[in-house]
Amino acid sequence: MRTPIGRYAGALAALRTDDLAALPLAALLARNPSLAAGAVDEVILGCANQAGEDNRNVARMAALLAGYPVEVPGVTLNRLCGSGLDAVAVRKPHHQDGRG
Numbered sequence: 001m002r003t004p005i006g007r008y009a010g011a012l013a014a015l016r017t018d019d020l021a022a023l024p025l026a027a028l029l030a031r032n033p034s035l036a037a038g039a040v041d042e043v044i045l046g047c048a049n050q051a052g053e054d055n056r057n058v059a060r061m062a063a064l065l066a067g068y069p070v071e072v073p074g075v076t077l078n079r080l081c082g083s084g085l086d087a088v089a090v091r092k093p094h095h096q097d098g099r100g
Contacts, residue, residue, distance in 0.1 A: 003021060021045055045075075047076050059075055
């Protein structure tokens, strides 16, 4: 699941990054009612070119906005065009060795 891709000054320009990122996080819980939000180990998001109001931990803020408990940590990775791919790569070793 991912958020839409927008254009500069396009229809999504008025949305804050964390508000937009909260939508798929909330949808994940809605689509999987047996999944408790507190069972999520960590929220990892790729977010490129954070600046101004978006210059914070977008993953953490999005998780809170989506209704995840404060105990669920979040980390935001900025690798410009590779941010999303880097987020997947960071989590992969945890799955390979059984940590989540």
